[in-house]
Amino acid sequence: MFDNPSLRKGFRDSILILVAVAAFGVAYGVLAIDAGLSPWLTLFSSLIIVSGAAQFAMVGLLAAGPAPVLVAATGLGLRHLPMSVTLARLIGPQPLRTRLRLAFILVDETFGLTVRAASAGVEDLVAYKTAADLMLYSGFVVGTGIGAWFGTAIDPGAAGVGVLFGLLFLGLAAPMIRRRRDWIVAAAAVVATLIATLTLPPAWQVTAAAMAASLVGAVSGE
């Protein structure tokens, strides 16, 4: 299994993500305990949801009741729809079991790496994404556990993890900007995001901005 070069590349490429996601997991663990979740429930949520954004929204809205939490989770989940279409196109025909497994950790970071790997000509994208998913999942779950049990001694926000995530996605976007339409989409995404941050609840901002910029790309032709 480890003879597969795509698998090995997936592990190598996601080392940076492992570190950043682990720090993100620590931050989630700290906040979840502050919000009133028990350490075991905090860890369980990372094991089965595997979505930093949805989990941060969940603990932020815990006191407001289940309805706002589920609305926020739905808003955050909308961006998975075009991501799953894109991933399905990239991996081609695969057994149902493989598709169900890949969907479980369809997150921004490993999706970004997989799209980048596809454009770089990586042969076995299923193996590549599996490796990236394993790295991200283990980092996030271990980080959550550390944050939940030892969080009072840690301040992950002080390290600027959010900025490193922002740079990671800037770096993933950079090779995709080649044609005039790509520049238009990138500019539209910046403008739409800034407008969304001023007008929409946090859970909807990225999804709405990405969809608006994609619509601009769709109507701007080739």
Add this chain to the structure above:
Amino acid sequence: MNDLTLILAVAVVTYMSRVAFLLKPRPVTGGPLGRFLSVFPLALFVAIATTELAAPRGTPAITPGLAAALGGVVGGIVFRRSLVGVLAVGAFAFYGVRAVVGG
């Protein structure tokens, strides 16, 4: 609804949104939908980057994150769109500006 049930509900909502188009994939070749999907990853990544760097607390603000964005763009140009180049120059700019002005 107790906390465990809420966590399970969020997990179901999240997984259903992820698996929706992977259960029965259909080829999308061209047209507006094809163009929408082909640029969606780029739009998503730029939107996430903009949120984290230009509006880290939910609204646009002048923070060292903007220096990171500028550094990242410069790193992308100098190092020919390399991910490591963007990360390294952006992080250098961020921590450098934060050390000088705080924040």
